[in-house]
Amino acid sequence: MQMTTLRQEVLFMAIFTAAVLTMPFWLEPLGASYPDLLQKFAIYGIFAIGFNILFGLTGYLSFGHAAFLGMGSYAAVWSFKLLTMNVIPAVIFAVVLSGIFAAAIGYVSLRRSGIYFSILTLAFAQMSYNLAYSVFTPITNGETGLQLSLRDPRILDRTLDEAAGIPFPEFFGTEMNGYAGFYFCAVLLIICFFISMRIFHSPFGMTLRAIKSNQSRMGYTGFNTRPYTLAAFVISGMYAGLAGALLAVTDPLAGAERMQWTASGEVVLMTILGGAGTLVGPVIGAGVIKYFENIFSAYHEARLHEIFSFMPEPLQNFFVTITAPFVGEGWFLTLGLIFMLIVTFLPGGLMEGARRLGGLVVRRKSQQEPDKLATAGVGAQDHG
Amino acid sequence: MDNAVLHIADVNKSFGGLHALSDIDLQVMEGTTHAIIGPNGAGKSTLLNICIGRLAPDSGAVVFNGEVITGKQPYEINQLGVARVFQTPEIFPDLTLLQNVMIPAFARRDGAFRLNGWQMASHQAEIMGQAEHWLEDVGLIGLRNRFAASLSRGDKRRLELAMGLVQHPRLLLLDEPTAGMSRHDTNATIDLLKKIKARGMTKVIIEHDMHVVFSLADRITVLAQGMIIADGRPDEVRGNPVVQEAYLGGTNP
Numbered sequence: 001m002q003m004t005t006l007r008q009e010v011l012f013m014a015i016f017t018a019a020v021l022t023m024p025f026w027l028e029p030l031g032a033s034y035p036d037l038l039q040k041f042a043i044y045g046i047f048a049i050g051f052n053i054l055f056g057l058t059g060y061l062s063f064g065h066a067a068f069l070g071m072g073s074y075a076a077v078w079s080f081k082l083l084t085m086n087v088i089p090a091v092i093f094a095v096v097l098s099g100i101f102a103a104a105i106g107y108v109s110l111r112r113s114g115i116y117f118s119i120l121t122l123a124f125a126q127m128s129y130n131l132a133y134s135v136f137t138p139i140t141n142g143e144t145g146l147q148l149s150l151r152d153p154r155i156l157d158r159t160l161d162e163a164a165g166i167p168f169p170e171f172f173g174t175e176m177n178g179y180a181g182f183y184f185c186a187v188l189l190i191i192c193f194f195i196s197m198r199i200f201h202s203p204f205g206m207t208l209r210a211i212k213s214n215q216s217r218m219g220y221t222g223f224n225t226r227p228y229t230l231a232a233f234v235i236s237g238m239y240a241g242l243a244g245a246l247l248a249v250t251d252p253l254a255g256a257e258r259m260q261w262t263a264s265g266e267v268v269l270m271t272i273l274g275g276a277g278t279l280v281g282p283v284i285g286a287g288v289i290k291y292f293e294n295i296f297s298a299y300h301e302a303r304l305h306e307i308f309s310f311m312p313e314p315l316q317n318f319f320v321t322i323t324a325p326f327v328g329e330g331w332f333l334t335l336g337l338i339f340m341l342i343v344t345f346l347p348g349g350l351m352e353g354a355r356r357l358g359g360l361v362v363r364r365k366s367q368q369e370p371d372k373l374a375t376a377g378v379g380a381q382d383h384g
Numbered sequence: 385m386d387n388a389v390l391h392i393a394d395v396n397k398s399f400g401g402l403h404a405l406s407d408i409d410l411q412v413m414e415g416t417t418h419a420i421i422g423p424n425g426a427g428k429s430t431l432l433n434i435c436i437g438r439l440a441p442d443s444g445a446v447v448f449n450g451e452v453i454t455g456k457q458p459y460e461i462n463q464l465g466v467a468r469v470f471q472t473p474e475i476f477p478d479l480t481l482l483q484n485v486m487i488p489a490f491a492r493r494d495g496a497f498r499l500n501g502w503q504m505a506s507h508q509a510e511i512m513g514q515a516e517h518w519l520e521d522v523g524l525i526g527l528r529n530r531f532a533a534s535l536s537r538g539d540k541r542r543l544e545l546a547m548g549l550v551q552h553p554r555l556l557l558l559d560e561p562t563a564g565m566s567r568h569d570t571n572a573t574i575d576l577l578k579k580i581k582a583r584g585m586t587k588v589i590i591e592h593d594m595h596v597v598f599s600l601a602d603r604i605t606v607l608a609q610g611m612i613i614a615d616g617r618p619d620e621v622r623g624n625p626v627v628q629e630a631y632l633g634g635t636n637p
Binding site: 203204206207209210212213214216217218219220221222223224225227228231 | 436437438457458459462463467468470474475476477478479483486487488490491492494495496497499508511547551
């Protein structure tokens with residue numbers, strides 16, 4: 001818990017809210033201002049914020065958070081199929097269900113710490129992934145993925161006698177695609193961020209940090225740490241479930257690949273890249289990864305030839321050959337490189353980089369000020 | 385003064401073939417400062433580890449305040465009112481000094497688990513006040529916003545002392561609280577511990593520094609090779625030839 005005042009928190013929230021809501025405008029010059037990508041920024045921001053509550057505060061590194069993401073998606077789609085196309089029940093259903101799921105997995109996994117905890121969570125997630133493809137195909141629809149269909153009961157909607165055809169998830173009449181979908185996700189991101197900030201600054205958050213710092217000491221200090229870590233695990237599982245639900249809200253289908261270990265790894269990357277244990281870091285990390293994924297994976301050889309077209313032919317071919325493996329399908333290579341650079345030179349993530357830059361500016365200023373004073377002093381002498 | 389807060393009853397502990405503790409039977413009276421001394425490897429720290437639930441005895445029991453605490457979790461024992469200062473400082477290196485002391489204060493006020501996630505800053509004033517009070521008493525208030533990892537060993541000890549004291553435990557176990565401190569800081573710590581004694585806190589203290597032991601202790605137990613070889617008032621122990629043979633090196637301190 002940092003010693004923050006209420007006023008600081010309000011100011012911080014105001015800045016964050018403004019930044020999120022104006023994203024379509026200030027991301028325009030970066031070529032990232034289209035609804036699909038904006039929705040992803042918000043959704044994976046929520047996912048990473050939740051992951052950070054567990055990893056950033058308690059230090060427990062879960063490699064299985066994608067299980068909750070997938071769980072949230074399935075729950076939301078089932079809510080669309082069985083109840084109504086309104087997103088509110090879907091979101092609530094997803095969050096509650098993934099919370100229960102997280103409580104069960106956390107109860108077992110949190111008996112171990114360190115690498116054993118990570119392996120246990122990974123095992124549970126892979127188990128869920130494989131079960132989704134095999135035993136649970138009646139629920140998950142296997143490889144095809146869970147989709148909406150005309151024959152869905154949608155009990156609540158039918159009573160209202162709505163029009164035929166496969167509808168889209170809606171929020172009291174507004175369809176959740178395009179910018180409407182983004183703003184729905186953005187508002188939830190802001191709420192999630194607020195909750196995360198309150199946790200960070202509360203005694204509960206401080207207790208979690210103390211567990212990360214010296215867990216065995218917590219016992220001799222009178223804390224039963226298991227419920228604390230479980231609470232953090234469940235909260236972060238619910239965040240992941242919410243993110244999964246929003247993925248289904250903006251695109252109503254759910255597949256098992258969302259539960260795969262690569263998805264779990266991605267949120268680890270986002271959090272560490274942005275800065276684990278910081279408030280905004282994970283949101284920035286999620287944004288950066290999703291942005292680069294979009295930009296780099298969209299490049300292909302023809303585009304590269306265009307970029308290097310100012311060069312003579314052989315040189316152009318040479319550069320295209322070098323850069324080609326890093327774009328398109330191979331963009332993970334770029335991501336890996338960025339990640340290696342960040343972890344090697346900025347172990348605290350992008351937030352540490354920002355802090356160092358800030359520190360540099362402050363030092364510059366304080367170096368300049370004595371000069372100013374000296375010049376002023378000389379001037380005064382002249383006048384004297 | 386005549387009821388025992390802590391009763392270590394016939395405790396045995398072996399590590400492999402080594403008898404670390406043999407039939408230790410020891411009573412610590414309410415409000416006293418009870419020193420346990422003895423050469424290295426005598427079993428002093430093992431005894432404290434058994435008291436706080438870090439180790440389980442092979443046989444025997446520890447009774448605190450009329451309740452058997454052997455077999456309880458460390459956090460349960462702490463919640464009953466037993467706090468400990470460790471031989472190698474056990475602090476929270478990534479938290480500030482103030483937070484280091486606030487953590488045990490929260491444990492004292494809120495119990496072993498409470499989801500106080502929504503507490504406003506103003507409600508923390510009480511806990512922060514207590515933490516600042518004890519940081520002041522151990523002389524670290526000037527460093528309150530520093531990270532604990534940056535402290536010297538002696539300062540970490542003083543910080544840990546504040547972490548123990550902020551809980552107002554009925555029984556405070558101190559494992560070499562002044563090791564690594566300068567003479568000046570040692571004397572300041574002695575004064576502080578005397579002040580606490582006036583408030584009726586019972587203490588068990590393990591110490592090598594005889595200056596500290598004889599300034600504080602009401603009663604001294606001498607351990608050697610896992611056995612109690614003497615037990616009594618400081619003047620009795622000081623004059624005991626067995627003790628001088630085993631520990632005090634045959635010279636009158």
